[in-house]
Amino acid sequence: MNGLRRVIPYPLLFLALLVMWLLMTQSLSLGQLLLGAVVALGGCWAMTALDPPPARLRRPAAAARLAGRVFVDVFRSNVAVGSIILGSEDRRTHAGFMRLKLDLKSPYGLAVLAIVLTCTPGTQWVRYDPATGLLLLHVLDLVDDKEWVRTIKGRYEGLLMEIFE
Amino acid sequence: MSVAILGWSITLAQVLLTLAMGCAALRFIRGPRAQDRIIGLDTFYVNAMLLLVTLGIRSGTTLYFEAALVIGLLGFVGTVALAKFLMRGEVIE
Amino acid sequence: MSAAPDLPLWAAILVSFFVVTGALVTLIGSIGLWRLPDFYARLHAPSLGATLGTGAMLVGSIICFSVLQQRPLIHEVLIGLFVTITTPVTLMLLASASLYRDRVEGNDAAPKEDPAPTEP
Structure with missing residues (x-):
């Protein structure tokens, strides 16, 4: 071995x-x-x-669950953003920046989260500050920012911490 | 019958993709700022890559696959270099 | 103008569906590039074509070539993989570059200060 x-x-x-x-x-x-x-x-x-820092993929089952969730979310947010684009003028002006605190610290986990958030239309990763753990996001449909925090933390961050930490 | 269905739907897809390339090109021409032009260019090459995939389906050969792959990779490198240039005014620091 | 490979009817319908869907989603994304009001909103538009648009188109291509050559032919997966990894990188770089420029030039498009963190 x-x-x-x-x-x-x-x-x-x-x-x-x-x-x-x-x-x-x-x-x-x-x-x-x-x-x-x-x-x-x-x-x-x-x-x-x-000489990259060592990465260990812990739970393949959790990774598979994350992949499934991302697949579903990509589909849903494509429909949502498509309807915003084709919809009326006032629906297109709710875009804005927001910040949230991430508990995830692993660089690989953060890289995967960045790809997931940017790949799903509607959320855009702008900047992450490793010292404070604060992430700056741009969201196309920023009506309820608490809802977005709940989505990101509940759907992705927990699973990513399970996989990478 | 199936040849006609596939032929016409590929033609339709190609028309749609050409319109999409037109939108991206319009954004590239109109700007107003450098970053808008770059994002137009980025969308333009992804659309061109998809157009090559439809050409590949129409001709039934996998030759277009290599071309699409090369466009995808070169477009990525080009956009990254341009974004880097926007940030600092030089590509390699 | 309607030359195409000779597939069985079910495969032809399936491939047509995926190809047209992919092209339509890509077109909607590119229209968004034109219709959305400012740069940061426009950043969300290309990812439509890069995810669902590319995905549907490649699934159509995979079905077409697998039926045509009578063996699973999945090399299109490579294009999908490259596009899903590279598009976020370019978009993130563009977003941070644009934020940096807007702040240096004092534009109104970007907020001067980062917004306060949202508590869950």
């Missing part, structure tokens, strides 16, 4: 790069497998030079 760790420092990254290579070449032949393994190995070794 330790010997394998030395050859492949990041097994998950290795697998991801290998799968990416096979998808790109659209084949499963032995030659492409070997070539992909070489490329993935190179990528892993390059990664050791960057």
Whole structure:
């Protein structure tokens, strides 16, 4: 196990790069497998030079639940933002900034949260201050800011803390 | 029958995407500020990428897939460089 | 003008549905780029095309090529992956760059001070 760790420092990254290579070449032949393994190995070794802080994915079940929630929310917020865009003039002027305090501290968890919040139309991650843990958001439909805090904390932050901390 | 359905719906999708590219280009031309132009450009290349995907479906070859991938990656790098430029006035610090 | 691959009827209808839906969502997002009043509101528009628009279009493409070549062909997933990871990065960079510029130039578009944190 330790010997394998030395050859492949990041097994998950290795697998991801290998799968990416096979998808790109659209084949499963032995030659492409070997070539992909070489490329993935190179990528892993390059990664050791960057020396990222160690990340551990704790609960795959929680990650799957988060993915499901994000999928549903992307769909719902697409419909919501679409109706705002096509709706009347006064619905488009409720946009505004808001700030909230995050309890999540893990950099990987914050990165995932940033991608999720920006990917769902209607919320936009603007700036996060790691010293105070305060996040500045821009929201397109800012009628009730408490509701947004409840959504973000309840739907995403708890699960992300479970996964990454 | 199925060829006609697919052919016409791909044509419809291409018209819609071209209109979308027109909207993005309009925002790019009108501005009013640099960041508005960049966001127009960003939307423009994503729409162009989707247009290539529809062309790929129409022709039935996976050749367009590579082109779409390259547009997606180059567009990303370009927008990041422009955003970086807005922030500090230089791309590499 | 209506040349297209010869798929079974069910696949043709499914692919048509996904392709047209994707194009329509993308168009709505781009219209938002035109109709929304200020820059920060416009930031929300491109993510429509980048999430649901791209997603639907790629699902259509995956179905089309998998039926056409009679084996699962899912390389379009790569485009989806790149777009979902790269679009948030550009939007976040643009948002923070624009906030920085607005504050330096003293524009009214951005608040001078950050708003007070909302308590849950």
